[in-house]
Amino acid sequence: LKVAVIGTGLIGASIGLAASERLGARVAGVDPDPGPALAAGALDEAGSLAEALDDAEAAFVAVPVPILAETVAAVLAAAGPRCLVTDVGSVKAAVVGAVDDERFVGGHPLAGAEQGGAAAARADMFEGAPWFLTPKSTTSGIHLERLHHLLAGLGARPTVIDAEAHDRAMATVSHLPHVLANVLVGLAADGVPAMGPSFRDATRVAGANPDLWAGIYASNADALDDAIARTIAELETVRARLRAGEPLREWQSLAAGHRGTLRAAGAGGELAEIHVVVPNRPGVIADIALTLSREGINIADMSLAPSIDMATGSLDLSVPSEHERRARELLAGLGLGA
């Protein structure tokens, strides 16, 4: 296995380390300054894009969001026909909309660290981390399934989702917490005597990598604006209750319930396996994954074996047991029998 990593900052170098240590991959890097990633042991070699892609089975584009689409296009132009190309950008609709190539699958690992840069890279960065995949109808099912496996091999939990749904969700669960962290440190900067644990936790990402994050905010501006507007509306409700002297006990309990639900959703559980025979046409695997995703059904594992004549394929899907019945209905709705 040879893996190319284009952009060898914190995430790119961590992919290199994980692919090397966990999968025994040879890792080739491309970066204006590959020195830190080489020093961190994340790359076996560094060189030109052509050198890195030569014989590579997978290419990870891990560059800042503003130059993501153009870099993905350049990598696809230089990559061979069997090389799968993915990216790790925090915002997906723009790049996925700009690229139509069966070798490309948009991706986004929900992982990071306080410090950026290859020096902070870790082989276990993706252990248990959600890693979103945003295929579309032009995406090859074979590449999607290969990437799903590869990411599971890095320790991640691959999760298929629509690019637009991804961006709306990230506005709430990632970009908004960064904005709120910045606001909090700004309010406290007037001078506070000390910070408590809740403040430290809430502001850990304040001011994170300004170049990177300014690009993320800008490329998801509409969804982020909407998430901030909803935050303000909720805060105005809290203010009104505070000023009216209404107790906030029920509101606090409601939040406890929400948090419990969110934690339980991330905990996982029993899996059921579903076997389907799929026709060999472009996009069928992506359609299956996205159809399940739209009803909140995550594919924990997938395995695709083409038939000998390549006319059909045999697909095994692992889904949460409580969703098995609905998943089978949805597959039947797509004309796919067990």
Added chain:
Amino acid sequence: LKVAVIGTGLIGASIGLAASERLGARVAGVDPDPGPALAAGALDEAGSLAEALDDAEAAFVAVPVPILAETVAAVLAAAGPRCLVTDVGSVKAAVVGAVDDERFVGGHPLAGAEQGGAAAARADMFEGAPWFLTPKSTTSGIHLERLHHLLAGLGARPTVIDAEAHDRAMATVSHLPHVLANVLVGLAADGVPAMGPSFRDATRVAGANPDLWAGIYASNADALDDAIARTIAELETVRARLRAGEPLREWQSLAAGHRGTLRAAGAGGELAEIHVVVPNRPGVIADIALTLSREGINIADMSLAPSIDMATGSLDLSVPSEHERRARELLAGLGLGA
């Protein structure tokens, strides 16, 4: 050393454990249900208020904010003349305003845990944690100095501050993060595919102990309302920039600077020792500590030795070296020479 703990939840039981393990204290608890604290090894005994206070040198009132003032009053009424009484309430102006007793020093440790209750108590809960003290002019300097020592013995970093300044600061660095955590889980409850590290960190306190926190919000309603209003104003600025397509790079960098400043402020550094002779009159030690606090000078350590005739005392103060000159000027302004 005998310590009484009134209210043996997470904080009360942790005080018991820390006092027992670190200071060898005998700990007596008062609670409608002292079972969990006894089971956690946080108490040597549990009984009535009179039994707990008998021979106790210090009493910690660790009950919810809504019943704080009445409980402090009851403890002061039952405690002996040499027993110092303090509390651990998250909001200070109300209780400090309600109590005029030289034995009372308002307090608030900036510590906590995800789970409440005595079962989650830890002896190291206060290790390195800021612990605010809010004396006023009626507070005995001897009791203030004793409490300062006792808290340092529990591993905490005692910090003297005006009760009102404390409450304004906590609205920003503690109560507001709790409100924002609740808002975030509420927005995400509509259904998000996964949570990332920034969301998990920002929502760790969402829905924390509804009874406790509803009481805290209510008792600091004005300052919290103001902190939320400033949050909304800043969020509206961010929205306007997002919609105008203005880059947020500088704003992100500014937040990085604020975070760096806040972290550096908490890191500590070289200390200088200042020796002053103080007259034996009520409130002089509290006045000194509050005067320094108002200019951001924290007393890292203090030691008070009364003269033989009790007419004056010898006070040693440790303050950050960079503040030594200003501290000496402020002491001179109070008529206190070296």
